[in-house]
Amino acid sequence: MEDEEKRPLLDLQPSGSCKDDDDDGKNINGGGWRACLLILGTELSDCLAFAGIGRNLVNYLTGVLGESNVAAARDVSAWTGTCFLTPLLGAFMADSYLGRRTTIVVFLSIYTMGMITLTLSASFATPRRASSDGNANTGDGVLRATVYLGLYLVALGVGGIKPCASPMGADQFDDAAPERASFFNWYYFCVNVGSLLAATVLVWVQDRAGWWLGFGIPAAVMAVALGAFLFGTRLCGLRTSQTPPGSPLTRLCQVVVAAVRKRCVELPGDCSLLHQLPDGDHRIIEHTDQFVFLDKAAVIVDDASPAASPWMLCTVTQVEEVKMLLRLSTVWPTVVFFFAVTAQMPSTFVEQGKAMDTRVGPVDVPPATLSTFEVVSILLCVPAYDAVLMPLARRVTGNRRGLSQLQRLGVGLALSALAMAYSALLEASRRAATAPTSIMWQAPSYMVLGAAEVFTSVGLLEFFYDQAPDAMKSLCTAVSLVAVAAGSYLNSAIVAVVAWATSPEKGGGGGWIPDDLNQGRLDCFFWLMAGLSCVNLAAFVFSSMKYSYKDATN
Template structure:
C-alpha cells in the first residue's frame, strides 16, 4: 500500500509539476526564436530593406498583430479537431518553415550583388518568412499555456493555487527567452550577420518542437467538446429568430438540460443581456409536446447554459477592450523606442550598445519582477486582502495599466529633452536614459500580460479555455494593429504639405515626443475606462 501511495504521489507530481515545466522549457526556446526576430526587426527593415521609420514601425506592428491574431484560428482547430497537443506540433512545424525561409532570405544577398538587398525578390522572401512565422504562432500561443494549465487539477486546492503561479512562471519562461534574444541574438545579428542571427532561432524552434513532443506520453489531455464559436453563433441566431417571443417571468421556465454532464456543466441564469435569453424559450406550439425540445434545431432553441456562456464572453469584453490600448503601448518597445535609440549616443563606457539591446531592461524587469510578485507581493496581499491569489485579477490588471501610463510619460519627457539638446547643438543624448522606460514597461507587463492570460483562461467557460486564451492574444493583436493605425494616422495628419511630420526619418526634424504624449493621454483615458468597467464586472459563475 505504501509503494502504491508513493507511485500515485509521484504520478501526481509529474502531471502537476513536470508537465508544466516541460511546457515552460519548450516555451523558452519558442520565445527566444520569436523574440530573436521581433526585437531587432525594425532595425533590419530600416537598414537592410531601407524602409522609412514610419513604414518600418507600422510593418513591425502589423506583423506583431498578425502573430497575435492567428491564435483565433489555432484555438478553433484545437477545440474542434486537433486538440491542443497536435495543434502545437503542426503549427510549430509551419513556424520552422517560415524561420528557414527568413534565414535563406538573409543569406542570399551574400551570394548575389549588392542590388539584391533592395530587390522585390528579397522583400517578398522576407515577408513570406515573417508571415509563415505569424501563422505558426497561431497554434502555439493559445495552446501551449492552456495545455500547461490543463495539467493542474481544478478540484485539488493545492493544484488550483499552483495554477495561478504557473501563469507567472510561464510568462517568466517567455521573458527568459526574450532576455537571451535581446543580448546574444541582437549582438550576433549586428556583428556576425543577419543570416547567422536568424539561423540560431531557427535551430531553437526545431529544438523546442523536440522538447515538446518528448512529453507526449505523460500529458493530461482534455476531451474535445466541439467548437465554442458554433455554440455562440447558435445562441445569437436563435435569439434573433425568437425575438418576437415574450420572456417568462420565471427563468426556470427557460430550456435547460435536466442532467448536465461533466462536459456540459450547468451555469446559473443571470439577468444581464436578457435579449439572448430568448434563445432558450421553447415556442408555445411545441412546449406541450413531450420531447419536443430534444427534436428542435439548436439554431432555434438553446440551453440556458449556452446562453450564459455567451453572456460570460460579453461581460469580459470591456476588460478586453481596455487591454487593447495597453498592448498598443507595449508595441512601442519593438518600434518607436528602438528608432528613438538610433538617434541617441549608444556608447556606454567602452561598449557600443545596439539600440534593440536596451530592451534588456524591459526583460530584466520582468524576470526580477515575477519572482518578487510571486514570492513576496502575493503572500503579503493574501494577508492584507484575504484573496487566495493575493491581488485579484482585475486589481492586478489595473496596476499594470497605471504603470504603462508612467512609462509613456517618462519616454515623452526623454524625447523632449533629446530634441532640445540636439537642436541646441549639445550633441546626442546618452541612450541609457531610455532604460527606465523599458524597465517600467516591463513592470507593467509583470502585472498585466501574465494577468490577462490567467484572467481569460480562468473566466472563460469550461469548453472555451483555448478560445479564452486566444482572446488575450487577440487583444495583443488588436493593440498592434491599433498602433499601426495610429502611426499611419499621425504620419498622414502631420506630414502634409512637405512638412517632416512627427516621425520623419531624421527624428531631429520631427516631434516623436508629441506622439509619445498622445499615447500617454490615450492611456490615461483607457485607465479610467478600466476602473469604471472593472467595478461593474461580475465573474464566471459556472457551477460544476
C-alpha cells in the same frame, strides 16, 4: 471515449495528481509543475526561434535577398502581423477539432519545417544588393521563394503554439489552485528569457558566424522541443483534454439565431422555467441577469420541446457561454490601448534616444538596446510578484491570487500611464537642457513598462483563460494575443493623426514628431498618450465595476 461536451474540462483533483484519458483511453496520473516544465520549455523554444528571426530579419532581407530598406520593412511588418493573426486559426482548430495537445504537435512540426527551410536558404545564399527598382534581383527567385516559404511556415507554426501552450499549462492545475496564477507568471518569464537570448546570443551569431548557424541553432532547438513534447507527455503525466466534438462557434451562433427568432416572446418571471441541462449535469452554468435578451433563446414556447432544433431552442448553459464572451469584450478594448503604449518602446523611445547623449563612459550605446531594461525588469518582477507580492496581497485581500484578475490588469494600466508621464517630463527636460541628456535617463521608462507588462500582459492571459467558456479557452487566449497586434495598429493610427493634425501644412512633415526632435514637441505626444491612458484606465475601472466573474472567488 466520451465526448468532451459530456465531461468537465478538468477533473478537480489535487494539483500535481491529475487524472485524464490518453489517446488509448487509459488513465494517466500527473500534471502539476512536472508537466508544466515540458510546456514552458516548448514555449521558451518557440520564443527563442521567433525572436531570433524577427530581431534581425530586416538585415537578412536586405543583406541576403537584396531588398531595399522600404521593401524589407514592409515585408517584416507583414510577417509579424501574420504571426499575431495565425493564433486565431490554431485556436479554432484546437477548440473545434484537434484538441490542444494534437494541435501543438501538428503546428510544432510545421514550425520546425519552417526553421529548417530558413536554415537551408541561408546555407546556399550569398549577399545580394537591391536592384534598381528596390526589390531583390530577378535571378534570386528560388532563394526568395525558399526564404518566404520558411518564414510563413514559421508564422503558421506560431499560430498553433501560442494559443494552446498557456491554456494547456493552466489545465495542469485545479480551478482553485493558486499555482495556476504562478504558472502564467513563469510562462511570461520564459517568453522573455527566449527573447533575451535571441536578442543577444542569436543576433551576435547571425552577424558574426553566419546566417546558416544563426537559423540552424533555433532550428535544432525546435526539433528537440518537438521530440521532447512527443515523447515526454506520457512520462510527465501531461493532463490533456479529448478531441472536441465540433466548432463551439456553432453553439454561439445557435444562441443568437434562436434569440432573434423568438425576439417577440416574453421572458418568464422565473428563470427556472428556461430550458436547461438536466439537474446534476456537471456542465451546467447558472443563469445571470446580464444581457437578458439572449435568454429568449432558452424560452420554451408552446410548439417547442427539449428535442427541438438547437437553432430554435438552446440551454441556459449555452446562453451563459455567449454572455461570458460579451463580458470579456467589454475589457478587451481597454487592454488594446495598453499595447499602443508599449508600442512606443521600439518607435518613439528609440527616436528620443537618438536625440540624446548615447555615450555611457567609453561605450556608445545604440538606442534600441535600451529595450534590454524592459526585459530585465520583467525577469526581476516575475519572481518578485510570485514570491513576495502575491503572498503579501493574499494576506490583505484574502483572495487566493493576491490581487483579483481585474485589479492586476488595472495596476498595469496605471503603470503605463506613469511611464508616459515620465517620458514626457524627460523629453521636456532634454529640450530645455543646455548640455546633452544621457540616454540612461530612459531606463526608468523601459523598466516601468516592463513591470506594467508583468501585471497586464500576464494578467490578460490568465483572465481570458479563466473567464472563457470551457470549450473556447484556446480561442479566447488567441483573442487576447491579437490585442498586441491591435495595439500596434492603433499606435500607428494615433501617430498618423498627430502628425497630420500638428503639421504646419496638412499631410506634410514636422509637427510634434519631426525628423529633428529638437524642432518638435515629442513631450506633447507623450502627454497625449499619458492623458489617453488615464481616460482608458477610467473606462477600464467603469467596465470592471460592472463585470461579473465566472468564478466569484476572482
